[in-house]
Amino acid sequence: xxxxxxxxxxxxxxxxxxxxxxxxxxxxxxxxxxxxxxxxxxxxxxxxxxxxxxxxxxxxxxxxxxxxxxxxxxxxxxxxxxxxxxxxxxxxxxxxxxxxxxxxxxxxxxxxxxxxxxxxxxxxxxxxxxxxxxxxxxxxxxxxxxxxxxxxxxxxxxxxxxxxxxxxxxxxxxxxxxxxxxxxxxxxxxxxxxxxxxxxxxxxxxxxxxxxxxxxxxxxxxxxxxxxxxxxxxxxxxxxxxxxxxxxxxxxxxxx
Numbered sequence: 001x002x003x004x005x006x007x008x009x010x011x012x013x014x015x016x017x018x019x020x021x022x023x024x025x026x027x028x029x030x031x032x033x034x035x036x037x038x039x040x041x042x043x044x045x046x047x048x049x050x051x052x053x054x055x056x057x058x059x060x061x062x063x064x065x066x067x068x069x070x071x072x073x074x075x076x077x078x079x080x081x082x083x084x085x086x087x088x089x090x091x092x093x094x095x096x097x098x099x100x101x102x103x104x105x106x107x108x109x110x111x112x113x114x115x116x117x118x119x120x121x122x123x124x125x126x127x128x129x130x131x132x133x134x135x136x137x138x139x140x141x142x143x144x145x146x147x148x149x150x151x152x153x154x155x156x157x158x159x160x161x162x163x164x165x166x167x168x169x170x171x172x173x174x175x176x177x178x179x180x181x182x183x184x185x186x187x188x189x190x191x192x193x194x195x196x197x198x199x200x201x202x203x204x205x206x207x208x209x210x211x212x213x214x215x216x217x218x219x220x221x222x223x224x225x226x227x228x229x230x231x232x233x234x235x236x237x238x239x240x241x242x243x244x245x246x247x248x249x250x251x252x253x254x255x256x
Contacts, residue, residue, distance in 0.1 A: 023119030024084040024216060027182065030113040031089070033060050033075035041067035041102035056081065064106075069099035071106040073191075079112050085216045087114065087185070092209040095146070095191035101198045109190040112210075115155055117182045121219045126152070126174040128187065128212035132167040133205065141199060146191040146206035155182040167208075177219070187212055 032054040038047040046064040053060065056079045063072045072094075079089035091110035128150055135145030147167035152174075153160040161183075162174045193204035 023218065024122070025117045025119075026081055026084050026114055027117055028113075028115040029056070029081055030054065030115075031056055031077060031079055031111055033058055033077055033093075033108070033110045035060055035062045035073040035075055035109075036105065036107045037062045037064040037071040037073045037097075038105045039064050039066045039069040039071045039097065039099060039102050040104075041069050041099075066102060067100070069097070069102035069104060071095075071097035071104050071193075073106050073108040075108045075110045077110045077112065081114060084116060087214040088212065089187060090209075090211040091187070091189050092207070093146070093189045093191045094205070094207045095193045096205050097193055097195065098201075098203050099195060099198070100200055102195075103198060104193065104195045104202075104204070106194075106204070107190070107192045109188065112187040112212075113185070115182060115184050118178055118180050118216075120180055120221075122178050122216045123219060124152075124174075124176060124178055124217075125215045126150070126162070126172070126212065128164075128172045128210055129170075130166060130172065130189075130208075130210050131169045132189075132208045133191065134167045135206070136167075141195065141197050142202070142204070143194045143196075144192065144204050144206050146208045147189070148208045148210050149186065149188045150210070150212070151184075151186045153184050155184050178216075185214065 032052050034052040035050045044066040046066045048062040048064045050060055050062050057077060059076045061074045074094045077091040081087055089112040091112060093108035093110050095106040095108045097104040097106050130148040132148055133146030137144045145167060149165040150172060151160055151163040164172045187210050189208035189210050191206035191208050193206045195202050
């Protein structure tokens with residue numbers, strides 16, 4: 001009789017632990033980088049490319065040269081998805097070329113991308129720091145742009161929870177509530193430089209970067225699932241702590 005009581009107690013504890021566990025599943029991790037560097041002078045063409053390469057942490061570079069012309073594309077990604085309730089990542093891209101009498105095509109892209117499933121309502125908080133060289137600068141002879149994108153949406157639907165993009169420095173903050181469902185989350189930085197006709201001494205230096213945290217927290221079963229109107233205000237010690245954590249991480253990365 002005593003052993004049966006012990007078993008019943010253990011069963012209750014196990015059920016209770018399952019009930020309060022964070023029901024989040026990472027269904028897909030599609031993070032990675034892609035790069036291209038190509039230059040041409042006369043009949044000489046050098047093209048170097050790295051097709052999209054899936055990785056959570058990577059530093060990649062491709063370069064091309066022909067005559068007095070050269071192009072270099074770089075991409076870097078550091079990410080952490082080990083804890084589905086606390087995702088983070090930082091990435092940077094650069095697309096540079098210099099040419100005297102040639103043409104060039106150089107591009108770089110870095111993606112942090114996951115699809116995840118929530119079995120119950122969760123609150124979320126997104127905080128991101130971004131940078132970009134600007135653009136697009138477009139003319140008959142040249143196209144150049146460096147920027148970033150951040151998006152949270154519902155898989156199987158065109159609707160988005162939030163979407164930001166830009167080509168200049170910026171800080172983005174979003175908070176709210178997600179109902180049970182499957183979501184896609186993308187943070188991207190990209191840089192492109194293209195010279196369509198020879199231009200003496202043309203130089204292009206494009207770049208984009210991001211550094212973010214994305215937090216999820218399970219809500220009690222009886223919680224309301226309607227976000228409060230004031231949830232977008234940048235207030236509270238919790239947000240201040242997140243900003244401090246990101247800045248410390250960025251400092252450590254720059255020192256490394």
